[in-house]
Amino acid sequence: MHRSASRFTRVLACAAVPVILTVAGCSSDSGKGSGSDGAKKSTASSPAKPSGKASAALEKAAFASLPDPCKSIATATVDSLVPEAKDKNGTATKSNDLTTRASCSWNGLDEDGLKGSQYRWLSISLVRYDSHASLGSANKRAEDQYNKQVETAKATEGAHDVKVEAAGGIGDQGSSVVFGVKKDVDFFNTTIVARTQNVVVTLDYNGAAYEGAGAPDQAKLLQDAIVAAKEVVASVGTANQQQKQPEQQASPSPQ
Template sequence: MALTAAAACSSGSGDDGGKSDSGASSSASKGAEGKDKPASLEAAAYKQLPAACKVLSEKTVEDLVPKVEDKSGKTGKSTDVTTRSSCSWTGLDTNGVDGSQFRWLSASLMRFESEQGLGSAEDRAKDYFKKQVAAASGTEGAKNVKSEPAAGVGDQATTVRYDLDKGKLGDYKQQTVVTRIENVVVTLDYNGAGLAGEKAPKATDMAKDAEKAAKEVVASVTAANKEGAEGASPSDSPSKKPSDKASSKSS
């Protein structure tokens, strides 16, 4: 519209031999170019993820999942492990006629990049963090749902706790700790049940264990992105320095 208006004024004056028309066109073109140029986005702080089945030590796995079937864990399917990965561990501690204790532990990691049209890596991670907390809080069939901040875990963290009645399989105690560290979101799920007459585990104890494990995962993410870390090349190093606050919280 600016070009049309400029042309109309030029033909009406007839005094400058078309010079004003050319000048207006040039100015309008420059203005349009300025508007079309997208604003630059801050680079992602973390450029890679650690191997999901290595984010927790064997000792932590054995403590949280007694009689674990496979200490090395079961790797989840992913089309791109640099942006999404997961691992899970299962254990059943059988005490004969006295019943059994079941435990299941899972760590899922999601990393975001800055992308035009989608936003910065950190803002995208913040949005995903909120969605994960909402999804855990809205689990179908969940009872006695409690959601509270988890202090000292990453840049922001929330623990969601609830009971889940699985009929013959018993009443399960579920703990989900959702943590964000820079542009990475960690979702740690930990549940357990007392089977065949065994007492159900204490939810408060499980929540503490889950938050402790989440801190360990955060530390693994930070370590994987330190310059010189195994598997990292100079080009893989963070463009933005990882959060010192998050690193100190997880230590």
């Protein structure tokens, strides 16, 4: 009996070991495992990880301002395109923010006695865009506006014989839209739409003949309009370069 009892005691002791290990294992896991109060507290105290992919940073707008549209082309260009202009300084359109939207126009009637008269009208419009988190990059917004302006010119009320062509060498994108409009006389219209980075330039140039004068040469109108548009695009770059120079001068030099 004594030997049997001793053997039975040893069996119970051996059987109890896995139980103790299992309990200890569960107790150890409870400090690490998910779903425990300790795990919840640890998760709450740790910084939250960002979900999803981080949105790409929008590019900074290349141009921060616009030139004075009435000074965006040379006086000699105005004299050439609009002889006898009523105001050679141009007429600026009012704007709430001249850094984002500005325009200027000229018109004049060049009378030549019995040879009749030639009328010319020139308009320059500039629109600038900034990058915006919900609207997109400055250049993409300008590109969308560029396309809209081309379509608007094509859809001019009363336009006939509309011809659209690419106009190379004017900024990053350029198009010419040529058409005629019948009013009291035939008006010959040329619209140049150009984009330079985040700025869209729209130049409208038209002419008409009165009192027996010969009709304007459409090819000449187009050529002159392209020359003027190139000046306007160049003035955008110049105006922003001039703005940077005072800022650079004001900045303290590195020690």
